[in-house]
Amino acid sequence: MVSPLPASSVPEPGCHAVELTMPANPAQCLAVEFPGVVENPDKALAMMGGLEAMSRHLQENPMTLPLYFRPEDPYCHPVVGNRTRAKKLAVRLRRSADGEVSAAVIGVVKSEYRFLHPADMQYVQSDTRPCEAASLPSDAIPGALPPGFDREPLCTLPPAFLRGPVYEFYHTAAASLQERRARQRSSNVTSIRFSDPQTPRVAGQGASSVPEALRPALAQLSLLLDAKPVWTPASLMEKIAPLPASDAAALLPHLCYKFRSGPWKGAWVRRAYDPRAHPEARRLQTLAYELPEAWWQRLVEVKAVQKAQAAEEAPAGPAGADNAGQEPRPLPLITPPPPATWAQLHSFQALPSQRTTLFQVGEIDDGEVQALLNDASNFSESLCEAAGWYTPSSWSAVKAAVAAQFGKLIDSGFNGHFRWTTS
Numbered sequence: 311m312v313s314p315l316p317a318s319s320v321p322e323p324g325c326h327a328v329e330l331t332m333p334a335n336p337a338q339c340l341a342v343e344f345p346g347v348v349e350n351p352d353k354a355l356a357m358m359g360g361l362e363a364m365s366r367h368l369q370e371n372p373m374t375l376p377l378y379f380r381p382e383d384p385y386c387h388p389v390v391g392n393r394t395r396a397k398k399l400a401v402r403l404r405r406s407a408d409g410e411v412s413a414a415v416i417g418v419v420k421s422e423y424r425f426l427h428p429a430d431m432q433y434v435q436s437d438t439r440p441c442e443a444a445s446l447p448s449d450a451i452p453g454a455l456p457p458g459f460d461r462e463p464l465c466t467l468p469p470a471f472l473r474g475p476v477y478e479f480y481h482t483a484a485a486s487l488q489e490r491r492a493r494q495r496s497s498n499v500t501s502i503r504f505s506d507p508q509t510p511r512v513a514g515q516g517a518s519s520v521p522e523a524l525r526p527a528l529a530q531l532s533l534l535l536d537a538k539p540v541w542t543p544a545s546l547m548e549k550i551a552p553l554p555a556s557d558a559a560a561l562l563p564h565l566c567y568k569f570r571s572g573p574w575k576g577a578w579v580r581r582a583y584d585p586r587a588h589p590e591a592r593r594l595q596t597l598a599y600e601l602p603e604a605w606w607q608r609l610v611e612v613k614a615v616q617k618a619q620a621a622e623e624a625p626a627g628p629a630g631a632d633n634a635g636q637e638p639r640p641l642p643l644i645t646p647p648p649p650a651t652w653a654q655l656h657s658f659q660a661l662p663s664q665r666t667t668l669f670q671v672g673e674i675d676d677g678e679v680q681a682l683l684n685d686a687s688n689f690s691e692s693l694c695e696a697a698g699w700y701t702p703s704s705w706s707a708v709k710a711a712v713a714a715q716f717g718k719l720i721d722s723g724f725n726g727h728f729r730w731t732t733s
Contacts, residue, residue: 328413330401337417339400340368342375345389345425356381369571369695370503375423391423395603398422420603498563504572504695509584520564527553528561535565539580540594542668546578548652573698576668592699593672593683599712600666605720609663658715671708679711 348354357377358364367375376388398419404412500510520528527550534541534549541549547558566578573595574585585591601609650660655667657675671683682688688704690697697705 328411330399330413330415332399332415336415337400339417339419341396341398341400341419341422342391343422343424345377366503366505366571369575371570377425379429387429389425389429390427391425392427393421394424396420396422498559500563500567501570502567503570504575504586509579510567510581512581520561524557524561527557528564531558531561531565535578535580538594539583540574540585540591540670541578542596542670543576543578544668545652545670545673572695577670586693589689589699592689593670595671595698595700597669597671597709597712598666599662599669599716601662601664602717602720605661606665658719661716661719669712674712676711676715679708679715682708682711 342358344354346354355361355364357379358375359367359378359381364375373393375391375393377391378386378388380386396419399415400417400419402414402416406412502509530550530553534546546562547553547555550558562578565581567581568578569575572586574591575596576598577594577596579585585594650663652673653675654660655662656669656673671679674680682704683700685704688700690699690701693699694702696702700708
């Protein structure tokens with residue numbers, strides 16, 4: 311129930327006060343802060359590509375959302391929205407014919423897209439007809455033109471003044487060298503959409519383009535991919551340790567590709583192997599688990615305090631010589647959770663240290679999860695982008711079971727790993 315309004319929040323006469331009740335299991339909603347006044351929702355959706363295109367884009371690149379103010383214009387540059395975290399409620403308001411207002415909470419908004427960057431200046435051609443009708447008529451030749459015809463603009467200005475979206479320009483200007491190198495490494499990876507008909511073939515150059523020192527590691531990777539054609543990146547890195555991550559990033563594109571969307575999104579897949587053609591690949595599907603917001607904020611706080619403690623314990627350099635005689639200020643001492651192995655994560659004996667962790671469902675060591683995965687009634691005869699070779703209801707049950715197991719771990723005393731004292 312809703313608590314009574316304070317005296318300062320009591321609505322004025324003539325205003326409507328509606329009591330809201332929070333449902334026990336509210337739906338998870340995604341909001342878009344549209345940069346304009348929406349009078350026609352269908353046109354607003356068309357500017358973002360429609361529901362199907364939005365769903366496909368959010369699978370491949372969930373951190374941005376492009377919006378085209380003139381979707382029928384091929385020269386239109388998108389205004390790009392960035393994904394931000396939110397703590398809001400989605401409320402449906404209705405007004406009946408007699409003027410009575412009703413409201414209902416339909417979900418919780420944890421993420422929203424906000425359009426914070428300026429739009430790119432753009433030259434709009436004077437011909438406003440549709441593209442298929444804007445071509446020059448066949449009889450409009452100089453000899454057939456009537457005398458004194460109206461001059462047409464030369465259209466010499468470029469259709470856009472930036473080669474890419476504006477947000478990329480700002481991000482590139484502020485990006486560090488490490489971020490640019492990470493993007494360069496990821497650009498070497500062959501990735502496809504779930505809807506693409508073909509998978510990448512085996513690289514033509516093969517081992518001949520790999521340095522001699524890395525060929526033993528390449529052979530080890532080949533054996534692992536022959537044994538299991540789909541791996542999550544973290545699980546594969548644990549298998550090939552102590553191979554440096556930079557060497558693995560150079561070798562894996564020779565042997566693997568990635569899906570940008572679908573049930574194997576984010577995993578390394580052996581070239582020429584298509585899990586969409588093999589129903590038994592259902593156990594190789596990936597599941598992304600996201601830590602609860604409160605727990606993740608505690609981890610962020612722990613890292614900040616650890617960094618401050620390390621700075622206090624470091625010897626004073628030239629910059630800190632002036633403070634050498636001062637007493638160091640007391641910092642809260644913390645004991646963070648111990649580092650977890652993949653075996654511990656798969657058996658729910660530890661919590662991930664990253665905000666989002668990619669699991670392979672066949673490796674999860676839990677009776678309830680494996681019962682769902684092995685139940686033949688949960689298998690789907692047709693392939694689905696959202697649930698793969700499982701039925702949508704059973705795949706939702708698997709995700710709920712994984713979230714519940716980690717939730718039990720948080721509630722049953724794993725918080726005890728954070729012990730705060732004051733020195």
